[in-house]
Amino acid sequence: MAGMTGKEFEAINRRMASLAGHLLPAQGGAATSIALSNCSSKFDDTYHRVHGEVPSHIPQWKPALDESGKEFIDIIYEKAVGEGIAKITINRPDRRNAFRPQTVKELMRAFNDARDDNSIGVIIFTGTGTKAFCSGGDQSFRGKEGYADYDSFGRLNVLDLQVQIRRLPKPVIAMVAGYAVGGGHVLHMVCDITIAADNAVFGQTGPKVGSFDAGFGASIMSRLVGPKRAREMWYLARFYNATEAEKMGLVNTVVPLERLEEETIKWCREIMRNSPMAIRLCKSAVNAADDGHLGLQQIGGDATLLFYGTDEGSEGKTAYLERRKPDFSKFPRLP
Numbered sequence: 549m550a551g552m553t554g555k556e557f558e559a560i561n562r563r564m565a566s567l568a569g570h571l572l573p574a575q576g577g578a579a580t581s582i583a584l585s586n587c588s589s590k591f592d593d594t595y596h597r598v599h600g601e602v603p604s605h606i607p608q609w610k611p612a613l614d615e616s617g618k619e620f621i622d623i624i625y626e627k628a629v630g631e632g633i634a635k636i637t638i639n640r641p642d643r644r645n646a647f648r649p650q651t652v653k654e655l656m657r658a659f660n661d662a663r664d665d666n667s668i669g670v671i672i673f674t675g676t677g678t679k680a681f682c683s684g685g686d687q688s689f690r691g692k693e694g695y696a697d698y699d700s701f702g703r704l705n706v707l708d709l710q711v712q713i714r715r716l717p718k719p720v721i722a723m724v725a726g727y728a729v730g731g732g733h734v735l736h737m738v739c740d741i742t743i744a745a746d747n748a749v750f751g752q753t754g755p756k757v758g759s760f761d762a763g764f765g766a767s768i769m770s771r772l773v774g775p776k777r778a779r780e781m782w783y784l785a786r787f788y789n790a791t792e793a794e795k796m797g798l799v800n801t802v803v804p805l806e807r808l809e810e811e812t813i814k815w816c817r818e819i820m821r822n823s824p825m826a827i828r829l830c831k832s833a834v835n836a837a838d839d840g841h842l843g844l845q846q847i848g849g850d851a852t853l854l855f856y857g858t859d860e861g862s863e864g865k866t867a868y869l870e871r872r873k874p875d876f877s878k879f880p881r882l883p
């Protein structure tokens with residue numbers, strides 16, 4: 549170090565700090581994720597000076613219906629007054645929020661409405677009470693062809709709901725208190741983000757009750773926790789507490805039960821500050837490779853959507869409608 553100028557010394561210090569940053573574990577570790585989840589309000593930079601703190605008060609929730617105007621029986625559907633947040637709650641607490649076909653049909657109606665509502669930017673998915681987010685398919689409705697309630701035939705319609713959440717071009721945040729097990733565990737996994745209360749319990753139960761989800765329940769889980777852990781979760785069908793789930797990469801953060809909604813709302817408000825189109829593209833980009841052709845279709849559709857908003861896109865349409873040749877010569881052929 550002898551003979552080193554102050555500037556050179558500073559440069560070495562900066563490089564060491566940057567290297568130390570790269571050496572932090574990429575995934576998991578309670579300490580890392582606690583630091584990350586609190587990061588929004590800890591910095592005194594221009595962004596934070598301009599935007600200030602995200603408020604954490606609970607919004608005023610207003611009951612919502614979809615376009616059919618039909619009342620919901622198994623779920624509660626709400627929108628926050630004056631904010632772009634929707635909340636969809638499975639409301640069968642005496643069954644630990646297990647779903648039957650009726651529940652899934654209603655969930656699909658509500659998610660569809662939240663998707664189509666331009667004022668909604670983020671959707672919270674949760675269960676009534678503190679004992680369960682969702683305990684999966686209601687076993688008392690299970691027959692030989694799947695789950696049946698009012699219909700004479702069974703169905704596994706939760707698979708359609710999983711696809712719907714995955715493709716929905718707005719973030720869906722699972723807000724989990726209590727059990728998220730069986731098909732309920734798969735539902736939280738297909739959400740974009742999971743915020744867990746410290747009483748949350750995660751796991752698959754299928755092999756214990758003669759069932760399994762070999763679709764997203766296996767593939768997305770394997771992506772989240774790695775194949776070895778995924779096999780463990782399915783073969784042993786153990787339960788994991790919130791801290792263990794966080795270490796495994798199943799959840800984004802764990803908060804005390806009494807702060808669960810407050811923290812979830814903060815995450816929603818942080819998302820709502822950001823560019824909706826950027827978020828839409830980020831969701832489709834993160835899912836693209838895993839979702840194969842469907843992933844490409846989603847991100848490809850987003851590209852078309854953006855292109856329609858350009859002068860170049862509208863020149864083609866306008867020329868067609870005006871029965872003239874389009875003049876694409878004015879648009880740059882970018883490198």
Ligand SMILES: CC(C)(COP(=O)(O)OP(=O)(O)OC[C@H]1O[C@@H](n2cnc3c(N)ncnc32)[C@H](O)[C@@H]1OP(=O)(O)O)[C@@H](O)C(=O)NCCC(=O)NCCSC(=O)c1cc(O)c2ccccc2c1O
Binds near residue numbers: 757760
């Ligand atoms: C979730 C529990 C661990 C909670 O235990 P706890 O002791 O707190 O509560 P109780 O067990 O006393 O439950 C209270 C009350 O609720 C009823 N209940 C709870 N869960 C269910 C359920 N899933 N189905 C029906 N009923 C349920 C329970 O019977 C009690 O009723 P009382 O009348 O006695 O008061 C624990 O409850 C538990 O382990 N639950 C079962 C979890 C489970 O095995 N879920 C099903 C897994 S299979 C599945 O979900 C599934 C669904 C699909 O649609 C698929 C589609 C395609 C492929 C695969 C699928 C799939 O695997």
